[in-house]
Amino acid sequence: MKRKRNQKRMVLAAAALVLMAGAATKEAMAYFSAHVTASGGHVLELGSVSTEIQEEVADWTKTILIANTGDSACYVRVRAFAGSQYGLTYGGADWTGGNDGYYYYTNILEAQAESAALQIKIDHTEAEGDFNVIVVQECIPVPYSDEGEPLTWDQADWTKSADIVKEEIPYGGEVES
Amino acid sequence: MRKRKNVFWLRPALLFAVSGVLLFLSTVGSTRAALNYYSENYEVRLNVSSIGVSLLENGKVVSSRNYIDNEWSETSRPLLENMLDQDEKLVLGRKYSESLAVENSGAIDSYVRVILYKNWTKDEEEAADTELSPDLIRLELTGEDWIEDTNASTRERTVLYYTKVVPSGGRTPAFCSSLSLDPSIGRKVTVSREGSTIRTAYAYDGYRFNLRAEVDAVQNHNAEEAIKSAWGVNVSVSADGTLSLGGADD
Secondary structure, three states, rough: HHHHHHHHHHHHHHHHHHHHHHHHHHHHOOOEEEEEEEEEEEOOOOOOOOOEEEEEEEEEEEEEEEEEEOOEEEEEEEEEEEOOOOOOEEOOEEEEEEEOOEEEEEEOOOOOOOOOOOOEEEEEOOOOOOOOOEEEEEEEEEEEOOOOOOOOOOOOOOOOOHHHHHHHOOOOOOOOO | HHHHHHHHHHHHHHHHHHHHHHHHHHHHHHHHHHHHHHHHHHHHHHOOOOOOEEEEEEEEEEEEEEEOEEEEEEEEEEEEEOOOOOOOOOOOOOOOEEEEEEEEOOOOOEEEEEEEEEEEEOOOOOOOOOOEEEEEEEEEEOOEEEEOOOOOOOOEEEEEEEEEOOOOOEEEEOOEEEEEHHHHHHHEEEEEEOOEEEEEEEOOEEEEEEEEEEEEEEEOOOOHHHHHHHOOOOOOOOOOOOEEOOOOOO
């Protein structure tokens, strides 16, 4: 009989504790909070930068024109190579010589536009037989400042090389660099 | 025999009555605490219970969520919507103005935190391309009264806490001032070989860069427990209300 009474007391006490715990839990959960989110983005269209060289030779003078055949503006530079006995003299509006042997077009060459002519005069007084004058031209996309203004041709970094992040080889595998 | 039966019920009844009184007293205690808190502004008690928060982009509300008249009121616009003019081309390296701040659009003072996500996706896919680096999406963080939880931040996610209480109607200083894309993106290429032909293509061309901002607000009253409960983070709040990361049990 006494044991039964003790059991009832314990049940009542446990019920009271559960009720009190429940009341306390409800109070602890009542914090005010709010949440908001927003997202957005843009597609990066880098376009392409490609150029083509046009050459005409007349009166021991090569006339060079560079055409921007891509869809982004670029800067271009040109250098000619010939045997040491053949002197080369450069000239042309908006072209200027750099310290590295290249001649730089000082204007931005817009997409689908053509540069002013660069004349390369060949000193042929010591010419003997056939010889070649090889013209190399390079281009880089126009770089921009933090404020979005285009940098000038001499502010551009012509020494940068491509950073190959993925190389796909013919048999289907990929080589990460 | 009858007398013994009465005694048997007396004690449990007494115990039950005591527990009922205790329960009642605990309820009264809570009510008194709440009344103490609201007593000074008792006539505006209905407003006190409303919380709200808004994300501001370049001074304008881009997204908001406020508890008004017993229901949530929400507005939302995309981020970076006005970053470019019509037909304007995105320029690598240029810093585009992206001033992001938080406004307390609710009726109670709050603490706020912001989680920024940045990633690259391709062709409307929702999943981020993990081969492309989120580091190349550059956000200029101001640090003005904002602290970064470096333990919770990753290359793709930045977690920032505002260390002051944002009063109702108040605004934080901007936590971000500009967005730019690293110019080195213009040098990253993929190369494919087909016989003697080598094709080079921009690795990031055609990819979409994404920015997502999540803003959380929580009541400033009983802030340490509230933040632990709402955000699962241990913080300490000094006497002047300045929040710092890490709690007493860290």
